[in-house]
Amino acid sequence: MxxxxxxxxxxxxxxxxxxxxxxxxxxxxxxxxxxxxxxxxxxxxxxxxxxxxxxxxxxxxxxxxxxxxxxxxxxxxxxxxxxxxxxxxxxxxxxxxxxxxxxxxxxxxxxxxxxxxxxxxxxxxxxxxxxxxxxxxxxxxxxxxxxxxxxxxxxxxxxxxxxxxxxxxxxxxxxxxNCASLGLKITLTGETAHASTPETGRAPTSALARLIDRLQALAPGGALGPDFRLATITHLQMGAPAFGIAPGAAELWVTLRTLTDEGLDVLLAEVKTCAQSEAEAANLAVDFEIHDHFGAxxxxxxxxxxxxxxxxxxxxxxxxxxxxxxxxxxxxxxxxxxxxxxxxxxxxxxxxxxxxxxxxxxxxxxxxxxxxxxxxxxxxxxx
Structure with missing residues (x-):
């Protein structure tokens, strides 16, 4: 039939x-x-x-x-x-x-x-x-x-x-x-200040810059294989769109991708550790949200x-x-x-x-x- x-x-x-x-x-x-x-x-x-x-x-x-x-x-x-x-x-x-x-x-x-x-x-x-x-x-x-x-x-x-x-x-x-993947939103929170005296606040600027470099080094992509890991920065937001305010918060959105579910768990843990260490060094709070989680x-x-x-x-x-x-x-x-x-x-x-x-x-x-x-x-x- x-x-x-x-x-x-x-x-x-x-x-x-x-x-x-x-x-x-x-x-x-x-x-x-x-x-x-x-x-x-x-x-x-x-x-x-x-x-x-x-x-x-x-x-x-x-x-x-x-x-x-x-x-x-x-x-x-x-x-x-x-x-x-x-x-x-x-x-x-x-x-x-x-x-x-x-x-x-x-x-x-x-x-x-x-x-x-x-x-x-x-x-x-x-x-x-x-x-x-x-x-x-x-x-x-x-x-x-x-x-x-x-x-x-x-x-x-x-x-x-x-x-x-x-x-x-x-x-x-x-x-x-198909690869396993997830979207991770990392929020770094400090305290705003006047742009003329940024040292009186806690801006996430340097921590955010270092974190971007660390994530891309941690999961650079390359050929698909058992050790494949890719971190793709998809969105960044920091502070208010104003010239008089030193920022007090930032968001970094990153998609993490590996060939296996187990590999994704390991990569996620390492990314969180990186973010936590940068936040601690800059006296910032850090929060995580997971979105769009696909299994392998x-x-x-x-x-x-x-x-x-x-x-x-x-x-x-x-x-x-x-x-x-x-x-x-x-x-x-x-x-x-x-x-x-x-x-x-x-x-x-x-x-x-x-x-x-x-x-x-x-x-x-x-x-x-x-x-x-x-x-x-x-x-x-x-x-």
Whole structure:
């Protein structure tokens, strides 16, 4: 049982409708409602809503014992203004589906159509529409939801479209696929003073300058490997925009990135130690806030082999490409939670605009490809 031409036409129209109405992480209420409305036409045995926020899970149950296979897509868009001159361009100023999550959701709806026509022979297929991938909080929130135990998968699969890779090709490799990362806001607090007598205050100026140099030396990046560590300064703010005031506080925002979760824990501890030592030397208070925490994404060997065979059956060539990637993806948390998990990267075209670019739009040609890949993966395990 496969999708037909009418499926492809209807799915393309649905994808473009999703594209017109983007919602960012944590705000995906209407997107989830659209997904639920579409799923009801394709008769899942159960639909769970509100998972980890606005998450939706559609369950197709064979009625026979067997494993649970989860396929994941993402609900959220980005807080970026879209600049495409397209009939289906975003109608929400300052927000856009510029990463392709609209396409990933549509692929799962295509799979729902096939599963509704022919249930798996055993076990269950779960289609997971996950919230808040872009800020790294969604997968963890879904797993922490008490109802996740009802659908905890034995196997988990996902894909992401990949501009720069030829249409009809994919990247897939066992082992590390995406880096772990987090955003750390460091606040240094002293005391303001008149600009003519800065010595009467406690300015963070020198401490901030030294800390920037220390962080970049601590995690300089370089080639991806077991020892890879990168600290990227993304934002700085110090004092008031005035010439008469010596500053009394500063913020430094830094993204920390390593190949493993354990490596990220070590790097975070070292960065905090650096900040604390600089603060102490300058008689400043220091505070830390963690944001956008992504776990490492590692492809399980058996799950990778399942996807490899699914790509072959779908006529899509594949290799390791540039994996692992420096970028982060929160899908890896499902593997950490116990599933045999793997993710592939499906070519969106060598000259296609990059992910998060204001001119990006998901290539609709990937919809039938993605449906075919996931259908072959599900059938390998569940029959």
């Amino acid at each position: 496969t999708q037909n031409n009418a499926d492809t036409v209807e799915l393309t129209a649905f994808r473009r409708a999703l594209h017109q109405h983007p919602e960012i992480s944590g705000e995906e209420r209407e997107t989830a409602a659209r997904i639920v409305g579409a799923l009801r036409d394709w008769a899942p045995d159960q639909i769970l809503t509100g998972l980890g926020g606005h998450g939706v899970a559609a369950i197709y149950d064979s009625g026979n014992p067997g494993p649970t296979v989860m396929i994941r897509a993402e609900l959220d868009a980005l807080p970026i203004l879209e600049l495409n001159d397209l009939p289906h361009a975003s109608q929400t100023p300052g927000k856009g589906h510029l990463c392709g999550h609209d396409g990933h959701m549509t692929i799962l709806l295509g799979l729902a159509r096939i599963l509704s026509r022919a249930r798996p022979a055993m076990g269950r297929a779960v289609l997971m529409f996950q919230p808040a991938e872009e800020d790294g909080s969604g997968a963890a929130a879904v797993i922490a939801d008490a109802r996740y135990a009802q659908i905890a998968p034995d196997w988990a699969f996902a894909l992401h479209n990949m501009p720069g890779v030829k249409l009809g090709r994919a990247w897939l490799a066992e082992g590390a696929a 994404c590692d492809n399980h060997s058996e799950a990778t082999e399942i996807l490899s065979r699914a790509l072959d059956a779908s006529g899509i060539g594949h290799d390791a490409g540039d994996l692992p990637m420096r970028g982060s993806e929160d899908f890896g948390r499902f593997g950490t939670a116990g599933a045999k998990a793997a993710m592939l990267f499906l070519g969106a075209g060598e000259d296609h605009p990059a992910l998060h670019a204001q001119s990006y739009d998901f290539p609709d040609d990937l919809i039938p490809q993605g449906v075919a890949i996931f259908h072959h993966a599900v059938r390998q395990i569940l029959g």
